Amino acid sequence: MSHTAKILLLGSGELGREFVISAKRLGAYVIACDAYDAAPAMQVADAREVFSMLDGEALRRVAEQHQPDYIVPEIEAIRTSVLAELEEEGFTVVPSARAAQLTMNRDAIRDLAANDLGLVTSKYRYAKNLEEVKAAAQHTGLPCVIKPVMSSSGKGQSTVRREEEQEAAWDYAHANMRGDRQRVIVEQFVDFDYEITLLTVRHKGGVTFCPPIGHRQERGDYQESWQPTPMSDDAIAKAQAMAKTVVDDLGGYGLFGVEFFVKGEEVIFSELSPRPHDTGMVTLVSQNLTEFDLHARAVMGLPVPDTIRARPAASAVILADQDSETVTYSGLAEAMEGGADIRIFSKPTSRPYRRMGVALATGSDTDTARAAARDAARKVSLHYS
Incomplete structure (x- = not known):
C-alpha cells in the first residue's frame, strides 16, 4: 500500500473526523482510535483500534503494531507518560510528548504560562477537596470559576458567585473529571x-x-x-x-x-x-x-x-437532549435553504447536551452569519428510539 504518511490518531470525535479527511486528501493512511467503536473519525479512516487511551499497555501495543510516522492526540485523556516513552524510542508525537503532558492538565499548562513564561493570566489556585476549594476561593475572591484540571470540551465548569454555591460547583466538577486526577482549578472570574x-x-x-x-x-x-x-x-x-x-x-x-x-x-x-x-x-x-x-x-x-x-462566517452547534442508542435527523433541507451548510457527526449514541452536528453559515458580516447559523441549527431535529 502506498501512502505519504501513516498517522495514529488518538481520539476519534468530530474534530478527529475532519482531521482524517484533511490528512486523507494529502495521501495519508490513518488509524483512528477511541474507547468506543464506530466513532466519527473511524467512519472515514483506513483502520481502527478500540481501547481506552488511559490504558498505557494498550496504547503501547497499538503504536508498536502499526509503527506510525506520526502519533496525533485528539483528546486530553491519554496516558501521556507512554507517549513520552514512545517519543524517546523514536516515535514522533504531535506536537510533542511534552506538549501533550502539559496540556492534558489545566494546572500544568497554567503554571507554565504564568510562572515560567510570564504570560498574563487570572489569579488561580488548585484544590482536591471541598475545603481546599473554599480556601482557594478566598484567594481568588468571588465570583470565581471552578473546573476540573482535566475534562473534555469544558465539561464540569461553573461560575460561583456566592459561598453557598461552592459545594455544588465542586460536585459538578468532580462528576465531570476525566482521567484519574481528582483536582480542580479555582480561578478568578475575569x-x-x-x-x-x-x-x-x-x-x-x-x-x-x-x-x-x-x-x-x-x-x-x-x-x-x-x-x-x-x-x-x-x-x-x-x-x-x-x-x-x-x-x-x-x-x-x-x-x-x-x-x-x-x-x-x-x-x-x-x-x-x-x-x-x-x-x-x-x-x-x-x-x-x-x-x-x-x-x-x-x-x-x-x-x-x-x-x-x-471571510465573515459563523458556526452553531446542534445538540442532543436525551440519551438514546439510535438517532435520526430531519429538517436538513429546511436548514440549508438559506445557504447554510450542515455537518452531522454521525455519533452512534446521544446524551443530553452532546454535540451531534454543527450549522455553518457565511454573511456580509459576522452578525449576519451568526444569525443564519443559529437559525439553521434550530431547524435540524433529532429523533430518538
Whole structure:
C-alpha cells in the first residue's frame, strides 16, 4: 500500500473526523482510535483500534503494531507518560510528548504560562477537596470559576458567585473529571468584554496565525463561534506574541487552539489545546484552508501560508437532549435553504447536551452569519428510539 504518511490518531470525535479527511486528501493512511467503536473519525479512516487511551499497555501495543510516522492526540485523556516513552524510542508525537503532558492538565499548562513564561493570566489556585476549594476561593475572591484540571470540551465548569454555591460547583466538577486526577482549578472570574480562540500553527516555516475567532459558551461548552471577531491591532499583537511564546516553548509542529479573555486592550491567557479546537469548526466555511487542513500540513511537514484570511462566517452547534442508542435527523433541507451548510457527526449514541452536528453559515458580516447559523441549527431535529 502506498501512502505519504501513516498517522495514529488518538481520539476519534468530530474534530478527529475532519482531521482524517484533511490528512486523507494529502495521501495519508490513518488509524483512528477511541474507547468506543464506530466513532466519527473511524467512519472515514483506513483502520481502527478500540481501547481506552488511559490504558498505557494498550496504547503501547497499538503504536508498536502499526509503527506510525506520526502519533496525533485528539483528546486530553491519554496516558501521556507512554507517549513520552514512545517519543524517546523514536516515535514522533504531535506536537510533542511534552506538549501533550502539559496540556492534558489545566494546572500544568497554567503554571507554565504564568510562572515560567510570564504570560498574563487570572489569579488561580488548585484544590482536591471541598475545603481546599473554599480556601482557594478566598484567594481568588468571588465570583470565581471552578473546573476540573482535566475534562473534555469544558465539561464540569461553573461560575460561583456566592459561598453557598461552592459545594455544588465542586460536585459538578468532580462528576465531570476525566482521567484519574481528582483536582480542580479555582480561578478568578475575569469580567471580560469577549473571549477568543487564536488558532496558531507552528510549522517548519515558522508560526502562522488565523484571524481571531469569537465564541460563546454555555455550561463551559462552546455553543457558537464566529470569525473574524472585531479586535484592535494592539490586542491582536498581544495575543499573537503570547501565543507564539507558549507554542515555541512547547515545540513540535501542528495547530494549537490558544484561548484568551479580552478586556479593552488587555489580553489575558486562558487555555491552550495542542490540536484543532471546537470553536474552529467555523473555519470549515470561513477559510480556504480549514484548521484541520493546517494541522495536517504542519504535522506532515508540508508548507503552510504565512498569512491566513477569513471571510465573515459563523458556526452553531446542534445538540442532543436525551440519551438514546439510535438517532435520526430531519429538517436538513429546511436548514440549508438559506445557504447554510450542515455537518452531522454521525455519533452512534446521544446524551443530553452532546454535540451531534454543527450549522455553518457565511454573511456580509459576522452578525449576519451568526444569525443564519443559529437559525439553521434550530431547524435540524433529532429523533430518538
